[in-house]
Amino acid sequence: MTVRVDAAVTAMTGPAAPPRRNGELVFDAPWQGRAFGMAVGVVARLGLEWNAFQQRLIAEIAAHSDAPYYSCWVVALERLVLDYGAVTAEEMEAKRETVRMEAG
Amino acid sequence: MSEHDDDHHHPAPLSPVEVRARALEELLKEKGLIQEGFIDAVVSAYENDIGPMNGARVVARAWVDPAYKARLLANGTAAIAELGLGGPEGEHLVVVENTPTVHNAVVCTLCSCYPWPVLGLPPNWYKSPPYRARMVREPRVLLREMGLDLPESVEIRVWDSSAAVRYMVLPERPAGTEGKSEEELAALVTRDAMIGTARL
Amino acid sequence: MVFMNGVHDLGGMDGFGPVDVEGNEPVFHDPWERVVFGLVSAMSVQRLSNTHSFRHAIERMDPTHYLGSPYYEHWLTALATLLVEKGVLARADLEARAGGHVPLSQPLRSGPVVLPAPSAAAPRFAVGSTVVVRNVHPLGHTRCPRYVRGKRGVVARVDDRFPLPDVAAHASERCAQYAYNVRFDGHELWGDATDTAAAVYVDLWESYLEAP
Numbered sequence: 404m405t406v407r408v409d410a411a412v413t414a415m416t417g418p419a420a421p422p423r424r425n426g427e428l429v430f431d432a433p434w435q436g437r438a439f440g441m442a443v444g445v446v447a448r449l450g451l452e453w454n455a456f457q458q459r460l461i462a463e464i465a466a467h468s469d470a471p472y473y474s475c476w477v478v479a480l481e482r483l484v485l486d487y488g489a490v491t492a493e494e495m496e497a498k499r500e501t502v503r504m505e506a507g
Numbered sequence: 508m509s510e511h512d513d514d515h516h517h518p519a520p521l522s523p524v525e526v527r528a529r530a531l532e533e534l535l536k537e538k539g540l541i542q543e544g545f546i547d548a549v550v551s552a553y554e555n556d557i558g559p560m561n562g563a564r565v566v567a568r569a570w571v572d573p574a575y576k577a578r579l580l581a582n583g584t585a586a587i588a589e590l591g592l593g594g595p596e597g598e599h600l601v602v603v604e605n606t607p608t609v610h611n612a613v614v615c616t617l618c619s620c621y622p623w624p625v626l627g628l629p630p631n632w633y634k635s636p637p638y639r640a641r642m643v644r645e646p647r648v649l650l651r652e653m654g655l656d657l658p659e660s661v662e663i664r665v666w667d668s669s670a671a672v673r674y675m676v677l678p679e680r681p682a683g684t685e686g687k688s689e690e691e692l693a694a695l696v697t698r699d700a701m702i703g704t705a706r707l
Numbered sequence: 708m709v710f711m712n713g714v715h716d717l718g719g720m721d722g723f724g725p726v727d728v729e730g731n732e733p734v735f736h737d738p739w740e741r742v743v744f745g746l747v748s749a750m751s752v753q754r755l756s757n758t759h760s761f762r763h764a765i766e767r768m769d770p771t772h773y774l775g776s777p778y779y780e781h782w783l784t785a786l787a788t789l790l791v792e793k794g795v796l797a798r799a800d801l802e803a804r805a806g807g808h809v810p811l812s813q814p815l816r817s818g819p820v821v822l823p824a825p826s827a828a829a830p831r832f833a834v835g836s837t838v839v840v841r842n843v844h845p846l847g848h849t850r851c852p853r854y855v856r857g858k859r860g861v862v863a864r865v866d867d868r869f870p871l872p873d874v875a876a877h878a879s880e881r882c883a884q885y886a887y888n889v890r891f892d893g894h895e896l897w898g899d900a901t902d903t904a905a906a907v908y909v910d911l912w913e914s915y916l917e918a919p
Contacts (some may be wrong), residue, residue: 599866599867601888616716616717616718616719617717617762617850617852618715618762618765619778630728630729631727631729631778632726632727632729634778635727635778636717636723637723637724637725638726639717640717640720641723643719643896643904643907644718644721644903645902645903646904647904648902649726652725652726653728662905663904664904664906665906665907665908666907667718667852667907667908667910668910669850669851669909669910669911670866670869670886670910670911671869671886671910672866672888
């Protein structure tokens, strides 16, 4: 499937910029790449501007400057989907519990 | 159960953030907010759009296909067009080959000319006065500072992109990569190796 | 009168220290850089400048401004300079809007320009020919770096005819000349200095070169 690249995503600057090495996006683990893709997909699906996610990302990074970048990314995405009512807090916690159990 | 079954059914425990990420993904899929395959397509698009992966594909193709490599060295523009690449700052591309005794490095002393279609936009250091001033004058020392230590027996050729031609370095294929697929090989190629400030 | 041995012509200049490689490199460091990138693209579409006159506007920057400013500030300065020189913007308006001084590049040199001749149908030099780079110091734009002027090299490749930037930056005429990739021995360029490259290959237009 073809995906249109949103310039707003690639143009993020400062602490909110995704880590790159050698000009390429760097994901230290597959879940990070998946989190990246999820954010792009959800923003588009909800009909939002990228800024809706970016602001939450910036706020999370500012509040937890020592936290790893993609941890902040996941938290920002959780905030976004909760704020827009796509997911409820109860659903989120229940699903986490399921995943924890399956992972052993 | 055997150990093997244990490995199969019980992967390593997830970190808390991975639990959250996975939970999010499953919920979003259940609610139809993301589709199967979409995430992979997104990551692939962004990784490929941000530059050097295009050049990496060219390099990998040259490594596995000697006839392609010959065409690439003879006419870079036409050869990258075979892979669907081309456009501004790549209308006249020359690819120069590294060997065990020859190392190539690219610079634009006068400004910042760079082969966009294969490498994307240049990094700041490539456009900086120290790189532009020193690469034509003392490349071995500069490369060592940048992490590439070349013995005196290796000849260094520096290419100053002063006119319409743009240059890309074809790095040597690393040892021990026989049997890797073209896609796996492309993943080994770095932008810096295609500029000439690193070897693989 | 502006002598065009500008500070941008950096090949071989000493004293710069280490190359600073950023670990995390955004394409643009600040939102204003993206704006500049877009404006410059738009200006080129409007045919207010071409690559050559744009580069030359950067080359005409005050040397300390050039060396002391980030890359996209070079673009911004060139953009503002060309817009003022083309009469699209008045400098006073620009500075009023900006709320202060807006540094522009130094003016284009005045006086008659002797236009080089276009190449003949066939290239003048062949692969393997020895050539010498003419010791010229043009007042306008050129793509002949100072570090090769007067030096002797060997033609390694003959390319197509391209518009000579020395003309294209200043006039609407196109002067098509063959460009050559010339190999210079490290010692030829830098004398007995140590740690020279085995060779530096430079792309040079036909009118920059002469037979030895």
